[in-house]
Amino acid sequence: MKKLAAPLVLALAAFALVACGGDSSGTTTTTTTTDANSGAAAEGGEEAGGGNEGGGSTVDIEADPNGALAYTTDSATAEAGNVTIDFTNPQALTHDVAIEDESGEMVGKTELIDEGETSEQVKLKAGEYTFYCTVPGHREAGMEGTLTVE
Numbered sequence: 001m002k003k004l005a006a007p008l009v010l011a012l013a014a015f016a017l018v019a020c021g022g023d024s025s026g027t028t029t030t031t032t033t034t035d036a037n038s039g040a041a042a043e044g045g046e047e048a049g050g051g052n053e054g055g056g057s058t059v060d061i062e063a064d065p066n067g068a069l070a071y072t073t074d075s076a077t078a079e080a081g082n083v084t085i086d087f088t089n090p091q092a093l094t095h096d097v098a099i100e101d102e103s104g105e106m107v108g109k110t111e112l113i114d115e116g117e118t119s120e121q122v123k124l125k126a127g128e129y130t131f132y133c134t135v136p137g138h139r140e141a142g143m144e145g146t147l148t149v150e
Helices: 002-020
Strands: 031-035 041-043 057-062 075-078 081-089 098-100 106-109 116-124 127-132 144-149
Touching: 057 075, 098 116, 106 116
Parallel strands: 031 116, 057 081, 075 144
Antiparallel strands: 031 041, 081 116, 098 106, 098 127, 127 144
């Protein structure tokens, strides 16, 4: 019986460790790259659609920390090329940031997150874009702004 008890205890201990694993910090970090010209996405921050046009910059967008259906800014500026959207959502309510070109086509979007951070890299040409939350009713309530790419 003792020969059976030791492996059983080890198996139960291993199962307990696996079941207790994981990170419950609530922070989500995802990076996706989208080529606005092709609509293709590549995971892991790789450039989609081929050659590098250079330039680019990072835009920080944050959902209102006080819980309003709003971002902390309604305008942002970036350089043409690979533009990284760093989105922070301190709210328990789920939000994201989508980028729409002048024709109304969505050219990039972050993950929907609550109480966390995520990033999206989009290849953008010079022009005016709109950023907004895709959760139904949020854009209409004011979660949108203008992204000027120079």
